[in-house]
Amino acid sequence: MxxxxxxxxxxxxxxxxxxxxxxxxxxxxxxxxxxxxxxxxxxxxxxxxxxxxxxxxxxxxxxxxxxxxxxxxxxxxxxxxxxxxxxxxxxxxxxxxxxxxxxxxxxxxxxxxxxxxxxxPKWLLPSRLEKNPLVWMAEVNGLLVDLRDMPREVQEIAFEKGMIPYIPADREQG
Known part of the structure; x- marks a missing residue:
């Protein structure tokens, strides 16, 4: 993405x-x-x-x-x-x-x-990004996964590559 x-x-x-x-x-x-x-x-x-x-x-x-x-x-x-x-x-x-x-x-x-x-999701309003499932989908080892459900380490890599707008684990912590 x-x-x-x-x-x-x-x-x-x-x-x-x-x-x-x-x-x-x-x-x-x-x-x-x-x-x-x-x-x-x-x-x-x-x-x-x-x-x-x-x-x-x-x-x-x-x-x-x-x-x-x-x-x-x-x-x-x-x-x-x-x-x-x-x-x-x-x-x-x-x-x-x-x-x-x-x-x-x-x-x-x-x-x-x-x-x-x-x-x-590139042209989606920022306030709507969280609810768009395509923002969070990525292919990992040939499988489509939701990055919100992946370990923090995977989320960090996805964030660094610009694939996701933020690290979901950070939002969950408060």
Missing amino acids: AKLTHSKSVPKAMQATYDTITALTDAFCRDHLDDEYLELARDMVAALCRKRPSPVSSGQPRTWACGIIYVLGQINFLSDKSFKPYMTMADVCAGFGVGQSTASAKAQVISRALDAHRMN
Whole structure:
């Protein structure tokens, strides 16, 4: 599994694009979502800016910003009333002044470029990591195991390799 931390570094040639798109996602997240979405959106913009060629190098910044929130919303169940924050995808699109078909198309491009799907913990809100079973699964000697059930030594190795966000044994101790 990829590390659960993200880099916000972008190539100099993409810095203005990064700044423009993050200004839009930051404002939207501050007004309608929360800081977790804001940070993940920044991470996603940076990841897209690092792609060669970068999909965000052309097109309207607001459509990319909308597509980013759309993807993050899908992954994190934004339109499920049992989760907070809650917002429909139609409301996300309206907030950016982008049509749903355009936002959906951008979301597909983003999802393909970053392997961003519901079961990929890389794009999950940090507060939801603990409940995603894929964060804790690893193959050990050909068997799929839950690292939360493994000895502390194995958890430490997994943490050092960036496979898990924290050592579960530390949380259990208090």
